[in-house]
Amino acid sequence: MQQTVHVFAYLDAGTGSMLLQILLGGVAAVGVGGRVLWQRMRGRAPKTDSSRDESSLTEDTHDAAREETPALDPD
Secondary structure: OOOOOOOOOOOOHHHHHHHHHHHHHHHHHHHHHHHHHHHHHHOOOOOOOOOOOHHHHHHHHHHHHHHHOOOOOOO
């Protein structure tokens, strides 16, 4: 004697959309991770400009602001 098992599984459109986004996000993450890993292996890691620190940037900004601000005439 065989017994039939009925399975009622339902995925609505919102669940399907969420699963698709998870899948595409995972593919994109693997692609970006692979690209970064490949660049590091080949020795082409993105270079950062560490020659200028934050204090020199603020000094340059203040100097530029002083140059652009017209002097007030005390008369």
